[in-house]
Amino acid sequence: MTLREEFERREANFMSPHGCLSAHTRGRVVPEPACPIRTAFQVDKDRILFSNAFRRLKLKTQVFLNPSGDEYRTRLTHTLEVAQIARTIARAMFLNEDLAEAIALGHDLGHTPFGHGGELVLKEIFSESFSHQAQGVRVVQVLENGGRGLNLTFEVRDGIVKHSKGYGKIMPDDPDELPLTMEGRVVRVADIMAYLNHDLDDAIRSGVIDATDIPPTCVRVLGPTHQERLITMMTDLIATSKPREGRLVLDMGERVYSAMTELRQFLYERVYRSPTVHNEFIKAKKIMSELYAFLLQDEPLLSEELAKMGLPALDSNHCSRERMVCDLLACMTDRYALSLYARTFFPTQMR
Template sequence: MTIREDFEKREAGFIAPYGCCAAASRGRRRREEPCPIRTLFQQDRDRIVFSSGFRRLKHKTQVFLSPLGDHYRTRLTHTLEVAEVARTIARALRLNEDLTEAIALGHDLGHTPFGHSGETALKEIYSEHFSHAAQSLRVVDRLERRGEGLNLSHEVRDGILKHSKGFGNIIPTEPGETALSIEGRVVRIADIIAYLNHDLDDAVRSGVIGRHQIPASCIRVLGESHSVRGTSMIRDIIFNSSMEKDGFCLRMSDEVYKTMVELRQFLFDNVYRSPKVHNEFVKAKKILMELFAFLMENEDALQAELRRMELPAFDPAGEVREKVVCDTIASMTDRYALNLYHKIFMPFPQF
């Protein structure tokens, strides 16, 4: 018996019946020889952590563009916080922590530079159907390893694709929005718990809002500090979830659920759409739109950027050029996009 097989046997003993054991996975799109040491989901987690897309997250915006302060979240620290929240919930509910962590670590690999303003820009200039969730799946399926992809398991790919629905329900009810695994559904909730909590924290730290502006109900129900708020939401989902006749159901108490919806609306109205944040996003969107137009018109420059960013080369006989340019823009970090814009469009003194 290999180390992997021994661990799979132990998984069957401690993971709840509604959890997803690695040995029960639907497998990969391309068959591979099993690893003698790691389970399928452990391999997926490692592949994501060692990917180029994961490394780029450290220089992608969460809320504040290219933050200079050491304590503001980036897309990478957001991802790590999501993974920790998701693992805590998964462990308490006896789910597969490896699967949960792999989905969490990969959920934002396709996020654009400049946060959601970048996503909005690509919706306007490329396709209204563009979403960072679908782009994250494209990163692991197509863009990593210069076109080979990471060949992840079905369950991880499904969880990445269905981790977000924009301003949709915190706990989705429509079949198409729901991940196949409970682990994937946990990551969606963990994503929302993490960003509600840390975006509020960063907004106060930056001075965009004052503590006195936080709704009284949010403080009363969830707590005053980042730590207490996180604990309140995590405990609520753990203690209210249970087996029902249709299977295991993730639930929150009405009070906490309504408070989270209220807090999300508060952040949209007072942080994400505040002049201090929104005005910078307008500038960022303009940068991405001009870069998109430039790369559409200059194939040599496009090929050079693809090589530099370790993305698959553009084949005019293969994929549509607009899609390749979209991949290029979406893969950029904030500082990469800013530097490229300066290099292309800003004059350099000659004398």
């Protein structure tokens, strides 16, 4: 028996019947030999952690563009917080922790520079169907490894493409909106729990809001601190979720669910749509729109930048040039986009 098979045997002995066993994965698009040491989902987790796309998350905006303080969250620290929350919940529910962590680590790989503002720009200038969820699957299946992709399992890809809920319900009614695995559904809720807490924390740190602005109901029900709010949310989810008709259903109590919904609405109104955040995204929109137009016309520069980012070359696939410019921009960090914009549009300094 290999070490992987031993791990798979342990999973079968202790995991809930509602969890996804590594040995029961639907597999990969390109079949490959099983690792003798790691389960399929452990392999996926490692591939994501060692990818270029994952490293770029450290310089991608979460909410605040180019903040002066070192304590503000980036897309990478958000991802790590989601992964930790997801693991904690999955462990408490006897689900597959490795699958939950792999999905969490990969869930935002398709995010653009400049946060959701960058995503909105690509919706306008490239395609209305652009989304960071679908782009995330494109990153792991098409763009990484110079076009070879990471060849992740079906379950991880499904969790990535269905992790986001936009401004819809925290707990959707339509099962088609949800990942097929319970681990993917846990990540979806963990994502909300993470950003509700850390975006609030960063907004207070930045001075956009004051702690006294938080709705009293949210403080009373969820708690006054980051730690208390998070523990309240996780505890309520774990205690309230129950099997129904043979399938585990994630659920929350009315008080906590209502408080989370109110807190999210507060963040949208007072933080995400605040002049401080919105005005910076206006600048980001100009940067991305002008880079997109310029790269479409300058084939040598496009080829050079694709090579620098380790993306497939212009003549390596059947994608349109517009698609490849979109891929390039979506993969950039905030810093790289700003630097390329300066090199492209600013006058060269004379000595």
